[in-house]
Amino acid sequence: MLGPITLRNAQPPARRDSDPANTLDHVDRQLLIALTEDAGVTNKALAGRLGLAESTCAYRVRALREAGIITGTRIQLDLALLGYPLQAIIMVRLGSHTMANVNQLYDALAATPGVVQAFHVAGADDFYLHVAVENAEALRDFVLQHVTSHRVVRQTETHLVFDVRGGAGVLTAPPGR
Known part of the structure; x- marks a missing residue:
């Protein structure tokens, strides 16, 4: 306290x-x-x-x-209790980096049901998607129907999430609280 x-x-x-x-x-x-x-x-x-x-x-x-x-x-929702026990991070690389392509894809990905968070990042990848789905088949279908179906997507890589923990954040409570 x-x-x-x-x-x-x-x-x-x-x-x-x-x-x-x-x-x-x-x-x-x-x-x-x-x-x-x-x-x-x-x-x-x-x-x-x-x-x-x-x-x-x-x-x-x-x-x-x-x-x-x-x-x-x-x-904060318990995604597993809502029927979405499988979470993944999907790394997305684009083949074309025009402002219009990036913005259109970002908007489309963020608006896709199942996306918990969408990150536009620097580096080899262009986007990270944190998604929650029902099972492995739903994850495969998600990638094929909602990610690789966009003409500007060149490559994806999917990583399963075993556990999620919130971080300490940028503000911390004083010691001895």
Whole structure:
């Protein structure tokens, strides 16, 4: 649990810098850490956890949203329980790298049912797709019907995912929490 935060006044500090990341203070960072751990926490619980007034907490979270630092909330699904126990990373290489081809394929791949995340990457490959499917046959069909069917795709390589764990992220809680 995060310790209480002592504030000199109830108003958040003025935002003077055009780069939102440079204007985050200790309270903002603690709010982001807490929300990263549980995005569904109520304002009342969040304020209590951090030792803030509920109005200050709500104001700060709203300011973080308006600054574009908080861009939404997400839930984490158990894909296996939903009937999609097989996950894979599909590496995709293109034969043609025009802006139009890249953007069209990226949009198409990201919009394909079964794609958990689509990454446009640098290096030998152009895209990584994290997909979840019902079984090996569905994975084969996914690659053939939704990836290699695009004329600009030159090559794919598929890697099965054994396990997925979230990382520590970019914000960390203070030691001894």
